Each structure stands twice: as structure tokens, then as C-alpha cells.
Amino acid sequence: MPDSTTLAELTAIALKFRAERDWQQFHNPKDVALSMSLEVAELIEIMQWRNGGELQKHLMAERDHVGQELSDILGWVLLLAHDLQIDLPAAFVAKMKQNAEKYPVEKAKGIAKKYTEL
């Protein structure tokens, strides 16, 4: 897929997959969010007990596996946004603006603190 893949195209793929299996009936928002958290757990499991250079090396070796888990997470994000009629690109841009206000460059530069502690 080219770099120009849109969120709408990926959402369409996920929706087609779901429709073919008639799975929307199971996709209440809570189970969808739960399923998302299970995929994040699978991503984290790849990193369990590894740190620093060893972790980095392991992740590069497991890049396909990591890509699979990130795809599963992304799939649930796209489906939940679709089901709740959320315009995800618009929400994303709005949230980044909000983050920029919470973390102004002059205060947050080089500092890993929550905005409430800046």
C-alpha cells in the first residue's frame, strides 16, 4: 500500500471483513474497547522482560509481529470510531491542537511531565 492510504480505505477493509462474517452483532462498544486492550496486551507481551538495547534489537527482529499487533489495535480504533460516527481524522487534528495548548513548547520542551505538573 502506498503512503497515500487513507483512514477511510482501511476502515472500509475492516468493515467489509466484519460484514462478510456478520460480526457487527457482537461489536458492542464495551467488548470492542476490551478487544482493543487485549491487542495492546499482545503488543506489550513482545516487550516483556526486555529493555534497552536488547529490547530494541528484539523489536526489530519481531517487526512483522509488532506490525500485526499494531494493525489489530488500529482495526478496533477504526471500527469503534465508525460505529460511534466519529470523524477520526477531524478528532485527531482537534486533539493534537488541544495537546499543543496543554503542552506549550516553551514549557514542555524536553520535559516528560504531565501538564498538571508543568
Next chain:
Amino acid sequence: MPDSTTLAELTAIALKFRAERDWQQFHNPKDVALSMSLEVAELIEIMQWRNGGELQKHLMAERDHVGQELSDILGWVLLLAHDLQIDLPAAFVAKMKQNAEKYPVEKAKGIAKKYTEL
């Protein structure tokens, strides 16, 4: 943002935000994955103790909030894919193909079971 927003565009926004704050130094993969899990928790918290019609109604009322959490999750997905040089659209399409093989329509239609139990 139009429906034609690409993953590359959203990734560029997240990278610019990070570069301006010089935050890449903190973004080791484990803390990034952890942060993703914290955002999923914030999404789930919106649904805590609510179910059925009440949950659906609450989520529609909280749609902006849900969109913010989904955006935060998506942001971490995009950054981690970028940092590990993963072509996320390609990975997504490949994973959906793999899922389609694990869950063939004739076996999985209308059934919410893990592929190992089908």
C-alpha cells in the same frame, strides 16, 4: 479534515508535535506501548458500570471525549509504527488477509469464537 486524510498526514502531525517538544528522547518503545495502554484505559473508563442502551446513549453524549481518547491511542500507534519503521498500511492489509484465513467466512459467519475453537 476530509475523508481522504492519509495515515502519513496524521503521522506527520504527531511527529511535528513531538519534534517541537523534543520528546523523542523519552519515547522508548516500552513506555510508548504503556502510554497506549493508559489511553485505552481512559477510553474504557468512559464505559465503566454502563451497559446496553444506557451505555450507547452515554457514548453518543460523550462522543467528543471518545474521539479524544481514540485519537490519543491512534497517535501512539502511528508513532510506534514510525519509530520501528513499520509500514502500517501494508501491515494492516497483510493482517486483514491473515485474519481472513484464520476466520474463513463459511466457518466464522455469525460466530464469536476464537479461530482455535472454530
Next chain:
Amino acid sequence: MPDSTTLAELTAIALKFRAERDWQQFHNPKDVALSMSLEVAELIEIMQWRNGGELQKHLMAERDHVGQELSDILGWVLLLAHDLQIDLPAAFVAKMKQNAEKYPVEKAKGIAKKYTEL
């Protein structure tokens, strides 16, 4: 084990298991907390896509499995408390008192809301 099993006894079992395998070296707090979250994910996975009476029935059938996951979670809780020299029974009693103040009976009775919304 009788009902009179103490937290100290269970902690001792977990510590002995760890010492025999020389695993304390891997148990930095972040990976321990991560591992705890992975066990919670395994617990949640038992409940995925099931709700209401079907979920209840499934959990009773899977009681041994649920007990295993709860035990794994408990094990990490006990080890982390031990490693950080936290007196968990004392902390528990103190936290329940704090919760009682945050959720006074006359305000919270029969209401599933966060204390900030009561």
C-alpha cells in the same frame, strides 16, 4: 488451604518460587506492573464477547481458569508490594477508609458514579 491463609504466607510462596529460579534480577517494577496487566488481559479474554447470563454460565464453567488468572494477578501484587516494602494489609485498610470518605454511604448508596460526580 484454609480460610485463614495470610497474605504473608502467599507472599512467602511467591518469593520462594522466584528465589529458586533466580528471577528477581528481571523484576524491575515496570516489567512487574506490565506483567500484572498481561494477566488482567488474560482474565478479561475469558469474558470477551460474552455478556449477561451467558457470561455468568461461562465463568462458572471456567472457574478454575478464572482462579488461575486471579492467582497470577495476586502473585504480581504481592511481589510488587514486597519489593517496594509496602505493608499491603495496612495499605488496604487505609485505602478502604479513604474510599469510605470519598464515597459516604448517604451519598453513594445505590449509585455507580465517580466520587467527583456525586
Next chain:
Amino acid sequence: MPDSTTLAELTAIALKFRAERDWQQFHNPKDVALSMSLEVAELIEIMQWRNGGELQKHLMAERDHVGQELSDILGWVLLLAHDLQIDLPAAFVAKMKQNAEKYPVEKAKGIAKKYTEL
């Protein structure tokens, strides 16, 4: 509380707290497991962006806070075990035996790998 506090005593405290507030009606197993995962997220948040010596120091300074989150997690573990009529001390001892078989000392000593990879 002395070191001799039993799981049964802590469970009794949690049950009394719940009964006084008439909250059992909300405690379906899925929302209980979800709530447990939210408390684990709060624990993990204390560790976000910190590592090594800095993390260790921060956790010692935040020991009360950590104890509160561990207590909340423990509370949900005890309540779920109670609600599903699971004898948690017995389950714990059984699971540790199972773990000992999955990870025999001679194979697992000093090695942080999943049993399937040993």
C-alpha cells in the same frame, strides 16, 4: 494490621464496604475485571516515562500512592473471587504448583523466557 492478616479478613472488609453502598448490583464480572484493569493502569501511570534508578527513587517517594493502587487492584481480585465462589488461597497454591511444573528450576533458572520457549 499485623502480618497475620488473612485474605478472608480483607475480603470481609471489601464486602462490608460494598454492602453498605448497595453496589453489588453493578458488579457484573466484566465491569469488575474492567475496573481492575483501570486500577492497574493507574499503577502503571506512576511509572510512565521513568526508568532505572530514577523510577526506583520515584516509587519509593510515591510508596503510599503505589500502596493505594495495589490495594484497589487487590480489592477487585478479592471481590471477583468471592462473587465467583473461587477459593483464592487454594487457587493460588495450585497455580504456583502449575507454574513450578511449567518452569522447572533446572530449565528456567536465571532465564526470562516463556515456558513455550524454554
